[in-house]
Amino acid sequence: MDVDKISSRWWVVFGAILIQLCLGAIYAWSVFTPELQSQGWTKLQTQIVFAVGLASFAIVMVFAGSKLQSWGPRKLVIIGGLTLGAGYLLAGFLGGSHFWGTLLGIGFIGGMGIGLGYVVPIAVGMRWFPDHKGMITGLAVAGFGFGAMAWVKLAGNWGNLLDTIGLGNTFIVYGLAYACLVLLGSIWMKFPPADWKPEGYHLPARAAGGGGEEFETKDMLCTPQFYLIFFTFAVSAGGGLMSIGLMKLYPMEALQASGYTLLESSAIAGTAMAIFFSLANGIGRIVWGTLSDQLGRKYSVTLMAASQGVILLAFTYMAGNEYLLYLGAMLIGFNFGGNFALFPALTADEFGNKSVGHNYPFIFLSYGVGGILFPILGGMLGDMGNFSLAFTICGSACLLGAIATVVVFPPHLQEAHKPCSLHGFVHQLHLFEHDK
Numbered sequence: 001m002d003v004d005k006i007s008s009r010w011w012v013v014f015g016a017i018l019i020q021l022c023l024g025a026i027y028a029w030s031v032f033t034p035e036l037q038s039q040g041w042t043k044l045q046t047q048i049v050f051a052v053g054l055a056s057f058a059i060v061m062v063f064a065g066s067k068l069q070s071w072g073p074r075k076l077v078i079i080g081g082l083t084l085g086a087g088y089l090l091a092g093f094l095g096g097s098h099f100w101g102t103l104l105g106i107g108f109i110g111g112m113g114i115g116l117g118y119v120v121p122i123a124v125g126m127r128w129f130p131d132h133k134g135m136i137t138g139l140a141v142a143g144f145g146f147g148a149m150a151w152v153k154l155a156g157n158w159g160n161l162l163d164t165i166g167l168g169n170t171f172i173v174y175g176l177a178y179a180c181l182v183l184l185g186s187i188w189m190k191f192p193p194a195d196w197k198p199e200g201y202h203l204p205a206r207a208a209g210g211g212g213e214e215f216e217t218k219d220m221l222c223t224p225q226f227y228l229i230f231f232t233f234a235v236s237a238g239g240g241l242m243s244i245g246l247m248k249l250y251p252m253e254a255l256q257a258s259g260y261t262l263l264e265s266s267a268i269a270g271t272a273m274a275i276f277f278s279l280a281n282g283i284g285r286i287v288w289g290t291l292s293d294q295l296g297r298k299y300s301v302t303l304m305a306a307s308q309g310v311i312l313l314a315f316t317y318m319a320g321n322e323y324l325l326y327l328g329a330m331l332i333g334f335n336f337g338g339n340f341a342l343f344p345a346l347t348a349d350e351f352g353n354k355s356v357g358h359n360y361p362f363i364f365l366s367y368g369v370g371g372i373l374f375p376i377l378g379g380m381l382g383d384m385g386n387f388s389l390a391f392t393i394c395g396s397a398c399l400l401g402a403i404a405t406v407v408v409f410p411p412h413l414q415e416a417h418k419p420c421s422l423h424g425f426v427h428q429l430h431l432f433e434h435d436k
Helices: 010-031 033-038 044-073 072-095 099-128 133-155 167-186 226-246 249-258 261-295 296-318 322-351 356-383 388-404 422-434
Strands: none
Touching: 010 033, 010 044, 010 072, 010 099, 010 133, 010 167, 010 261, 010 296, 010 422, 033 044, 033 322, 044 072, 044 099, 044 226, 044 356, 072 099, 072 167, 099 133, 099 167, 099 322, 099 356, 133 167, 133 261, 226 261, 226 296, 226 322, 226 356, 226 388, 249 261, 249 322, 249 388, 261 296, 261 322, 296 322, 322 356, 356 388
């Protein structure tokens, strides 16, 4: 089936969501951590696997971006799906609870598979929908958030896979499912013809901030905008990633301290993660992306990071109450999901619509930085009995990220090699004020 012969570009969205449902496997990790702890793993070990997966994902995504044009989106996502599936199969065949085998299979190899495939639906979607970048990016990555809910519930109290077939066999089933579903979604992963555009759409002028001025990666790396955006993404995503890794462990402790039984606290914390966080994570991608088409990307990122900071600071007072926990998990998930709709679109606006495929992976490295630092910080502080400090640190960092975004202004390509100096930064600021 050739995408050029499909009458509606919306089939591309269907394929993108199908792929991202599987790539979101990493967000289902928390459903396995209680089982692993019962088999002797420390909290830190559970977070190391999660952090390695995130880092592998982010680093390999840079390689994937560089191969997107030469390999083509369909080939790249097929390799990614097969790699992801192979990682889970390896961990499963080793029994699932073997630390080094799970670290290699799910953390390193599985993360590689996600990194190879992740950029494809975003880049392809933006080419087919240049008129709705925020909305289409949100839809394309929504499956990544919704997928966590499905995989958590299949392993947990809906499918009962962990109880009925065990940890290792659950990994094997998931590996096969991921590979097959990504192969199906790859059918629609193809760029439109070079001269194609939606009816009534006018190409953006080659001006700063509108996505029409195309930056090579080396030029982007010489702008202060890159580093400001990188920092904000690192802290905003990092806070959410730490919350994902601890959304079962921390609330269980807080709820038991408030008088709930172990069984009650496990059920409540599982619901908070699998329903409230996961649904809001997927919905937030669509809502924030669509909202940014109206408000503008810069203001949307600022609002999202600031509100996330406030919620993370308040979460230590919410985790021990069932209904406040549900509210907190929902709000954290909603804002966390917004990262993955807003930052690709912001990258396109700042550094070029057509260049997003090879530029966004470098922005996305910040996700790996946040994914290493914050989950491991949470695990270490958790082993010390101080989860609340971890959330306080993450909340404060998000507020700093919001401040950093306030000073992001459109870059000018002709000045791309000057911002490394103070003179260049000030000169770009003067150009921005003149443009206004």
